[in-house]
Amino acid sequence: QVQLVQSGAEVKKPGASVKVSCKASGYTFTSYGISWVRQAPGQGLEWMGWISAYNGNTNYAQKLQGRVTMTTDTSTSTAYMELRSLRSDDTAVYYCARGVATIDYWGQGTLVTVSS
Amino acid sequence: QSALTQPASVSGSPGQSITISCTGTSSDVGSYNLVSWYQQHPGKAPKLMIYEVSKRPSGVSNRFSGSKSGNTASLTISGLQAEDEADYYCCSYAGSSTYYVFGTGTKVTVL
Numbered sequence: 001q002v003q004l005v006q007s008g009a010e011v012k013k014p015g016a017s018v019k020v021s022c023k024a025s026g027y028t029f030t031s032y033g034i035s036w037v038r039q040a041p042g043q044g045l046e047w048m049g050w051i052s053a054y055n056g057n058t059n060y061a062q063k064l065q066g067r068v069t070m071t072t073d074t075s076t077s078t079a080y081m082e083l084r085s086l087r088s089d090d091t092a093v094y095y096c097a098r099g100v101a102t103i104d105y106w107g108q109g110t111l112v113t114v115s116s
Numbered sequence: 117q118s119a120l121t122q123p124a125s126v127s128g129s130p131g132q133s134i135t136i137s138c139t140g141t142s143s144d145v146g147s148y149n150l151v152s153w154y155q156q157h158p159g160k161a162p163k164l165m166i167y168e169v170s171k172r173p174s175g176v177s178n179r180f181s182g183s184k185s186g187n188t189a190s191l192t193i194s195g196l197q198a199e200d201e202a203d204y205y206c207c208s209y210a211g212s213s214t215y216y217v218f219g220t221g222t223k224v225t226v227l
Contacts (some may be wrong), residue, residue: 045205047216058212101150106161
């Protein structure tokens, strides 16, 4: 069965960076893109961007351009999302998910807390 | 790119039908048949309910249906059940510069 297992919760100080991992199993990793979506506490879903697991091509939300980098390691079927220059409003649950136009499987989410 | 507009809340009694709207613009919902709907229970990851406007993934109840007219997409839940109480989000492709935008979310309450 398809599974996306994310790394554990993180607490970071403003200005720091965080890197969240997402290990995929149960399907051919390079056949699907990986999307990243975040959800601030009590708020809605926000699309962050996606990466092709086939060739590494990326597309990022305009508001995150310059601060976010998405990568994959096809040897371990793992996707990564790094967010730099963290601010308090980056506090959120970060989800990885399979697919781009249609996101059909989601990871369990990783809580990233930014606090001084 | 602004979020797609959804009603904050919709409620209905068991067995009734409800419809959630998702209003965008001619740059997103109105231009592409790439609207999806997600159900999210508290503390859980979202679950895909509808994709490409009206297609239902395997395993999703046929009580859920989707449609689109102009710049507005809709999700209808018929035969409302207690387990349908959750937050629902629409999502649309918005072109090659913005890519994807989610709706503001709708809390469905089963009375």
